[in-house]
Amino acid sequence: MSERTFMAVPTPEQDTADWLNPLRERDLLPDDTIAAFVVGSVARGWENSRSDFDIYVVTTEEVRTESYNAALMPLDPPRVRNEVFFENGRRWEITYWLERQFDQMLAKISWDRYTGEVFAGEILSPREETSLARLVHCRPLLGSEWIEARCELLNQSAFRSIVVVRSLGLADDAAEDALGQLEAGHLESAVLSARRALGHAVDSLLESAGEYGSHMPKWRPNRFKAAAPEVLSFERYWALETMRDYDPADPRPWVRSVLTICQDIAIRVETT
Amino acid sequence: MSTGLRVPRRALGVRVRRVSGDLVIGVDADALELTDVAKLIYESADGRNRVADIVAIVVARYDADPAEVSADVSDFLDDLAGRGVVEWVVEEPLR
Known part of the structure; x- marks a missing residue:
């Protein structure tokens, strides 16, 4: 994979390069990356010396690396792939989402769905809910506009x-x-x-x-x-x-x- | 005990939702909607306020006639108690 060409401009205080370079060095940032963002405790400033670094990468095509794992999701395709590596004693977990998978999750949380007959607890799986929630407090690395647009959709939704x-x-x-x-x-x-x-x-x-x-x-x-x-x-x-x-x-x-x-x-x- | 000294408390185990500012209470398979003064009375039934206190709360909020409000509040709370939505505290009010 090579460095993507339509990178969003990072803000200086985020030290974006520090986050992205380890991925680039390992060829883990696909050409068709739309957005990349840090999620979880690190993004919230709640990390400790043992915290993992969790990064979501959103692409248009499914990522196929040599050593990926996959987590099942009730989406199409029904999985997200992830890569794990260690650097300076830290565990990095990179989760690859397809843009259309985010769109599918956002479609599930419409007001029609909320007022319909589906029990609120069954509209999203726990992993879907957590993933959408992580958008709200993420630390953007690439594709800030894409992230902001999804956050806006989330705010307008019945989530x-x-x-x-x-x-x-x-x-x-x-x-x-x-x-x-x-x-x-x-x-x-x-x-x-x-x-x-x-x-x-x-x-x-x-x-x-x-x-x-x-x-x-x-x-x-x-x-x-x-x-x-x-x-x-x-x-x-x-x-x-x-x-x-x-x-x-x-x-x-x-x-x-x-x-x-x-x-x-x-x-x-x-x-x- | 006089009516005004009774202390109502919202019954535990009753499902309540706040929907667009109003309260919807599950009573068996039915939904009881409480708006305006009815909502205020229910919210005030916290196990500490006596009926007389709740009457004073309603009078202050709506600038209403205390005598008229007193009967209405008492009747309404009796109705809610009959539905199992509030219960009467037997002991002295928590102060």
Whole structure:
């Protein structure tokens, strides 16, 4: 593969060359590259010394390298290919998307689909949802205009409503479990269900603020701080998440307080 | 206990969605839509406000006649309680 010819102009502070050179040196940047962007923790500034470098490369033709892996996707073609290499002790994972695969994912999150009969949680696969969400906070390397145009389509789509309603539904299911388990005296199970309800309810709150990424709960505190929702302070959220008020002798008050917070969130999170 | 001292609380396990600013509540297979004052009353039923407090909230928001509002709020909360959407707190209000 050779260096592409219609490269977008990078902004100086992004050190774009530092990101792209390792790919070019390994012939991993196809001629028909439309866009390339850093995603994940690095793009958000949340990385640590052990973080992988994840880069999405969007092309018009399917990439076929000598050592690629493929991940299944409910798209046409039904896979994305990726390459992994190591440099300076860092693991780099390059995922190759076809432009039409992004178009297909964006087509799935139309308002017609949202108001149709498909359950919100089944419109996108977790990997599709995560991939679209990563667009929002990516670090562009090539094709900034393409990325901005897709972000705009994402903003105009029903994506936010779809993921919010999905998370609220999961929170409701877990809350119902918790209440039933409380009534039956299965208190430990009720605690676990309440924790699950809290996670989904908080996810809905963060998603409503455009902080997506619910399939990676490890980042929930960071997303919470970034969203800074008025409905719930971080201190209160963290006290619940870490079960600070939990009394092992009687879990019921803790479970009920958590479920009350979940309902408070549902009342205040806009779904349209 | 007089009507005004009762404390309503939104029942847990009831599915609620905020749609274009209004609330849609799942009651069995039906959807109950709460707008304007009905929404305000439901939102105020937090297990701390007494009925009298909620009446005061409504009066302040809508500049309405307290006597008229008092009966309406009480009737509405009784209706919601009958549907299982709110429940009456037995103990003293949380203050």
